[in-house]
Amino acid sequence: MQRVKIFDHVILLMGVFIMVGPLVVALMTSSHEAADIHRNGLSILPGGHFVDTYTKVLTKEGGFTGKITGLRMMMNSLILGIGFAVGKIALSMLAAYALVYFRFRFATILFWMIFTTLLLPLEVRILPSYEVMTALNLTNTYTGLIVPLLASATGTFYFRQFFKSIPDELLEAARIDGAGPFKFFIGVIVPLSKTMMAAIFIIMFVYGWNQYLWPTLMTTDESFFTLVRGIKQILLVWVGSNIPDYNEAFALAILAMLPPVMIVMIFQRWFIKGLTESDK
Amino acid sequence: MTHAPSLSPTSPALPTAGGFFRRFRSTPSEPDFAKRVQFSSPYLPYLFLAPQMAIIFIFFYWPSVQAIQSSFYLEDPFGFGSTFVGMSNYTDVLKSTEYLGIARFTAVFTALVTFFSLAIGLLLAVKADGIIRGNATYKTLLIWVYAIAPPVAGLMGMMMFDQHIGPLVKFVGLFGWDMKVGLNYTDTAAAMIIVSVWKQIPYNFIFFLSGLQGIPVSVREAALMDCRSGFRRFWTVILPLLAPTAFFLLIINTTYALFDTFGIIDVMVKDKAANNPITLVYKVYMDGFRGNDLGGSSAQSVILMIIVFVLTIFQFRFIERRVHYT
Numbered sequence: 001m002q003r004v005k006i007f008d009h010v011i012l013l014m015g016v017f018i019m020v021g022p023l024v025v026a027l028m029t030s031s032h033e034a035a036d037i038h039r040n041g042l043s044i045l046p047g048g049h050f051v052d053t054y055t056k057v058l059t060k061e062g063g064f065t066g067k068i069t070g071l072r073m074m075m076n077s078l079i080l081g082i083g084f085a086v087g088k089i090a091l092s093m094l095a096a097y098a099l100v101y102f103r104f105r106f107a108t109i110l111f112w113m114i115f116t117t118l119l120l121p122l123e124v125r126i127l128p129s130y131e132v133m134t135a136l137n138l139t140n141t142y143t144g145l146i147v148p149l150l151a152s153a154t155g156t157f158y159f160r161q162f163f164k165s166i167p168d169e170l171l172e173a174a175r176i177d178g179a180g181p182f183k184f185f186i187g188v189i190v191p192l193s194k195t196m197m198a199a200i201f202i203i204m205f206v207y208g209w210n211q212y213l214w215p216t217l218m219t220t221d222e223s224f225f226t227l228v229r230g231i232k233q234i235l236l237v238w239v240g241s242n243i244p245d246y247n248e249a250f251a252l253a254i255l256a257m258l259p260p261v262m263i264v265m266i267f268q269r270w271f272i273k274g275l276t277e278s279d280k
Numbered sequence: 281m282t283h284a285p286s287l288s289p290t291s292p293a294l295p296t297a298g299g300f301f302r303r304f305r306s307t308p309s310e311p312d313f314a315k316r317v318q319f320s321s322p323y324l325p326y327l328f329l330a331p332q333m334a335i336i337f338i339f340f341y342w343p344s345v346q347a348i349q350s351s352f353y354l355e356d357p358f359g360f361g362s363t364f365v366g367m368s369n370y371t372d373v374l375k376s377t378e379y380l381g382i383a384r385f386t387a388v389f390t391a392l393v394t395f396f397s398l399a400i401g402l403l404l405a406v407k408a409d410g411i412i413r414g415n416a417t418y419k420t421l422l423i424w425v426y427a428i429a430p431p432v433a434g435l436m437g438m439m440m441f442d443q444h445i446g447p448l449v450k451f452v453g454l455f456g457w458d459m460k461v462g463l464n465y466t467d468t469a470a471a472m473i474i475v476s477v478w479k480q481i482p483y484n485f486i487f488f489l490s491g492l493q494g495i496p497v498s499v500r501e502a503a504l505m506d507c508r509s510g511f512r513r514f515w516t517v518i519l520p521l522l523a524p525t526a527f528f529l530l531i532i533n534t535t536y537a538l539f540d541t542f543g544i545i546d547v548m549v550k551d552k553a554a555n556n557p558i559t560l561v562y563k564v565y566m567d568g569f570r571g572n573d574l575g576g577s578s579a580q581s582v583i584l585m586i587i588v589f590v591l592t593i594f595q596f597r598f599i600e601r602r603v604h605y606t
Contacts, residue, residue, distance in 0.1 A: 008407045009414075015404045016421045019481065022436045023424065025447075029439075041445040091332045098328035103318040110329060117340050119592055123539040123561045124584040127568035127577050128343035128350070136338075151339035156332065181319045210429035212543040217569070231431045231547060246445070253435050260427035268420060275483075276490045 023257075030054075030250035037246040049247070057251040068222040068230075070255060077209050077226040078259070083146040084208030085201045092155030093193065097185055099156075100163040101171070114153040122149070122214060130217050140221040149214060155200060162196050163189070199274025202267050206260040227256035344585075351578035362575075369579035379563065379580075386559040389473060390537040396477045397533060398526070401484025406514065408485075409492040419489065426482035430540060434547030437475035462548070462556065469557040472548055476541045483536075484529055491525035492518070534591060538584075560584055 025042050032047035058070040098104075099111060122129065129148060138144030166189070174184045215229040225233075230252065264271050351369050353362040373379050408418050425433070440448045441461040449459045461471045495518065503517040519526075542561055549556040558566070564584065568577030 005411060008411050011407050012404065012411070012414075012418050012422075015400075015407075015481075016418065018478070019425050020421055022440060022478075026436060026439065037445065042439070042447060091335065094328040095332040098325040101319055102325035102328075103320050104325040107325070110333065113341075114332065114336065117336055119588060120340075120344065120585055121535065121539045121588075123542060124564070124581050124588065125340075125343045125347050126565060127574065127581065128346035129339065130569075131346065132338065132343050147335060148339040151335050153332070153336070181321065181324055184319075206427050210427075210432075212429060212431045212546070213565075216546075228429045228431055228543075231429075231435055246439075249435070250439070253432050256432050257428045260429075261424055264423065264427040265420060268423070272423075272486055272490065275486060 026250045027254055030247050030254055032247055034245050034247050053247050053251050054255075057248050057255065068225055070227075070252060072223065073225050073227045073230050074255060076224060077228065077256070079142055080145055080211065080215070080226055081205045081209035081259070083142065084149055084211075085204035087146060087150050088155045088204045089197055089200055091150055092153070093159050093189075093197075095153075095156045096159035096163055097189060099160055101181070101184075114156055117151060117153045118157070122152070126213065126217060133218060139218055140224055142224070144218050145215060145224065146208075149208065149211065155204070158200060159193070159196070162193065166192060195270070196274075198267070199270045202263055202271045203274045205263060209260050227252065231256065347578045347581045347585075349578075350574055351582045353575055355572075355574040365575070369575040370583070373576060373579050373583065382558060382560060382563050385469070385557050386538070389469070389476075389541075389557070389559060390534055392473050393476045393480065393537040393541070394530065394533040396473070397480035398484055398529060400477070401481050401529075402488050402522075402526075404481070404485050405488035405492055406518075408489055422485055423482040425479060426486070428479065430479060430543030431547045432543075433475055433479040434544040437471055437478075437544070437548060441471045465555055465557055468548065472541075472545060472557065475544050475548070476537065479544065480533060480536055484533070487525055487529055488522065491522050495521050531592070535588075538588075560587075 025044055028044055028046050029037055029042045030053060031050035032043055033049055036047065037043070058074075060069060095114065099107065133139055133144050133148065136144075138147075170188055171184065174188055179187065209226075210228055211226070212228050212231075215224075215226050216232070219225055219229060350362070352364060352366060354365045354369070355362045404422060408415060408422070411418075428436075438461075440446050441459065443449065443460065446461075449461070452459050459467045459471075461468050499517070499521070503513050507513045507516070538559065539561055541559065542565070545558055545562050546565075549558060549562075560580065561584065564577050564580045567573045567580065571577075
């Protein structure tokens with residue numbers, strides 16, 4: 001089993017080439033000038049315009065109203081990613097705590113109502129969801145951007161599963177010491193869940209940052225655009241002009257993928273743990 | 281839901297799919313909901329559940345009920361109320377050849393995306409599991425793409441398949457294929473499938489790899505003694521042990537191809553859906569937001585909901601039985 005298998009490495013290297021190749025090309029091409037790309041095509045070598053392209057993309061005021069910058073879109077993406085992840089963790093830990101550690105009458109029916117949300121993704125109810133948001137006056141707000149996405153129960157199931165694996169003796173001991181539900185939650189459950197919270201945070205941040213359909217519907221005011229939401233606008237610029245601004249399009253695409261990719265790479269172990277144990 | 285007792289959550293071959301199956305299995309039909317000891321309080325559990333329930337009610341149940349309700353009405357185009365039309369939104373949708381064509385494309389698209397992303401993910405996972413040197417490096421490099429948003433993946437696809445600068449267009453040009461993505465139906469479909477598969481490979485790779493690493497060394501060694509052919513060993517020992525993971529991934533990939541590819545499609549067809557392939561979800565969006573056909577779009581939403589329900593139940597009742605868990 002110890003010998004090096006050339007054939008296996010060849011297949012893996014081909015896999016790496018297919019998966020990573022396009023990203024390298026996008027990064028390198030973004031550092032060339034638009035006219036240069038138009039003439040010579042994509043590039044796998046760095047050009048000399050890395051700093052000025054990215055400075056321009058981050059600070060240039062673009063869009064139809066001329067208010068939105070790359071920096072602003074990045075901030076909106078961060079708000080969406082972090083807000084979604086934090087909200088998800090808070091909501092689902094509380095709900096899972098109630099489901100696992102309490103005996104109460106409507107537990108079964110409430111559990112089923114939460115369970116059902118897993119079966120229908122947001123995409124199949126977009127139009128009515130949009131109408132509800134207009135009725136509540138929540139379009140073009142951060143609340144409208146984040147809160148409706150929390151209406152799926154993936155996190156609740158994950159924490160429920162984890163809480164059930166916590167030994168019963170802990171609760172017994174805590175009760176002998178006179179700890180009530182709040183004290184047990186803050187003093188025992190939250191510290192025990194730290195790793196799980198980190199893992200879920202990574203998954204949910206990536207999920208929130210990468211949202212596309214919902215932000216597209218919810219935000220018409222450009223100052224609320226996220227980077228991923230702005231992709232469509234990038235393309236419109238791209239197709240429109242004589243010499244398309246390929247370099248700026250690539251730079252924005254790189255910016256849109258950089259934070260989630262970095263987080264996944266840096267916290268790889270937590271990320272894989274969160275993914276394989278939470279199923280979403 | 282089914283209750284196959286053979287699936288023990290602690291089974292060593294199930295490090296990944298366990299949570300998923302447990303999630304479905306430990307539905308409330310189990311009376312021992314969780315713990316031997318529990319708190320009892322008349323109001324606290326409701327207080328803790330209140331935020332989640334409130335959000336689910338406002339943003340899940342309310343819109344879902346509305347979708348069902350408005351699928352039976354015809355909205356006046358000028359906003360002067362709506363008329364009850366019974367099932368006619370549904371019959372209109374199901375009789376439309378355009379809709380049936382889109383449904384056919386969606387089925388083909390879903391099948392191809394699911395098959396190829398599972399197959400390539402499995403191949404890479406088996407190879408990465410088999411080698412000792414460089415395992416971690418390959419793993420890191422192969423999972424990057426997971427973090428990329430579907431529309432950004434679509435943008436990368438547009439770049440690779442660009443008419444002027446796309447290297448893939450030039451590549452297939454060598455074989456005499458004049459690829460025109462965005463203009464030619466088949467070419468656009470091919471590009472969409474390739475990008476969708478590319479985006480989903482890392483997910484399958486991660487799950488298959490951690491499934492493979494959960495197979496005990498003793499099982500592998502026993503298999504090695506019994507059978508010299510690596511291929512047969514994989515086919516008769518490893519693959520059956522991976523079946524729960526594969527089954528779980530089958531559901532996830534189907535859902536992915538049906539719904540999560542929206543961003544890829546939206547970027548790649550560039551609003552010109554007329555001659556381009558689109559999926560059912562995209563059609564819901566087009567009719568609802570571009571066509572302002574509230575009733576028709578709602579009827580399509582309800583049809584999709586039914587498809588998702590049927591798929592889930594079908595997969596649990598029929599496929600799960602053929603999967604070996606031990």
